[in-house]
Amino acid sequence: MFRVLSAFFHFPYFTLMDIMHRIHDAACYYKYKSFRQADLALTKSYLLRNPYAMCRKFFTTAKGKESGANRVQVIYGETFCMTFELIAHRLNIGPHDIFYDLGCGRGRGVFFMNALTGAKTIGVEINPDFVKKATAIQEKLALDNVTFKEESIFDSDLSYSTVLYFYGIAFNDKAILTLIEKFVQLPAGIRIVCVGFSLNDYYEEELFEDIDDFPVFYLWGKTRVYVCQTKGDPVDEDLSAQIVSQLEQNSQE
Numbered sequence: 478m479f480r481v482l483s484a485f486f487h488f489p490y491f492t493l494m495d496i497m498h499r500i501h502d503a504a505c506y507y508k509y510k511s512f513r514q515a516d517l518a519l520t521k522s523y524l525l526r527n528p529y530a531m532c533r534k535f536f537t538t539a540k541g542k543e544s545g546a547n548r549v550q551v552i553y554g555e556t557f558c559m560t561f562e563l564i565a566h567r568l569n570i571g572p573h574d575i576f577y578d579l580g581c582g583r584g585r586g587v588f589f590m591n592a593l594t595g596a597k598t599i600g601v602e603i604n605p606d607f608v609k610k611a612t613a614i615q616e617k618l619a620l621d622n623v624t625f626k627e628e629s630i631f632d633s634d635l636s637y638s639t640v641l642y643f644y645g646i647a648f649n650d651k652a653i654l655t656l657i658e659k660f661v662q663l664p665a666g667i668r669i670v671c672v673g674f675s676l677n678d679y680y681e682e683e684l685f686e687d688i689d690d691f692p693v694f695y696l697w698g699k700t701r702v703y704v705c706q707t708k709g710d711p712v713d714e715d716l717s718a719q720i721v722s723q724l725e726q727n728s729q730e
């Protein structure tokens with residue numbers, strides 16, 4: 478009884494806007510069978526659990542604290558399906574893609590992007606409770622192209638991705654700079670979608686190629702997402718010059 482009452486009264490995600498979006502999502506996106514099944518399973522699984530509270534609580538536990546206060550985003554929030562849909566459309570995400578949601582929470586977006594685009598989707602999440610529940614649903618629905626990893630995005634191997642989604646508005650600058658260092662070392666051509674800021678905002682030098690930016694909606698209102706593309710390892714000019722001169726020498730011989 479206490480859980481029922483506390484779930485009801487603590488539910489910031491029982492806001493009118495959120496309820497309207499859920500109705501909208503069911504009307505527009507339940508035509509995708511795997512998303513419908515996953516979303517209904519998620520709703521059932523979280524009926525008496527509040528992901529906002531679960532997120533906050535995890536970071537007060539020893540494991541949560543261990544992850545480093547400046548390397549986590551303790552504020553929960555989910556991306557609307559229509560926002561994911563717009564991102565998928567603008568980036569032309571399809572079955573050839575490997576899409577990562579960095580800090581995927583309950584994994585709703587990971588299930589949705591897989592159902593919508595056919596891409597292989599991977600959710601990276603530090604909170605074991607979210608990962609356990611999402612994995613149980615993925616296994617029950619036998620969705621081979623959906624994976625959840627319980628790890629910090631700072632430690633995750635992202636080199637096989639083609640699109641990274643980073644809803645990290647509440648990460649501090651130190652954490653974002655650490656991530657930029659990680660992203661810069663990724664192979665060329667990976668598109669990184671950032672909510673509310675561009676990865677190029679942090680340095681004078683343009684470390685990533687600016688691809689696109691456009692307005693989208695989140696629970697708090699309208700904002701922009703910025704799409705950058707990794708450039709890969711910087712060209713070693715000395716090495717290039719050596720190779721060219723070696724080739725010229727070979728052709729003269």
Ligand SMILES: C[S@@+](CC[C@H](N)C(=O)[O-])C[C@H]1O[C@@H](n2cnc3c(N)ncnc32)[C@H](O)[C@@H]1O
Pocket residue numbers: 532544548549550551552553554555556578579580581582583586601602603604607628629630631644
């Ligand atoms: C704002 S929610 C985003 C949910 C989801 N990406 C979406 O758009 O619907 C942020 C999530 O990031 C997770 N998180 C915070 N720091 C993290 C870290 N260092 N590594 C992995 N996940 C992290 C939190 O537990 C939380 O579930």
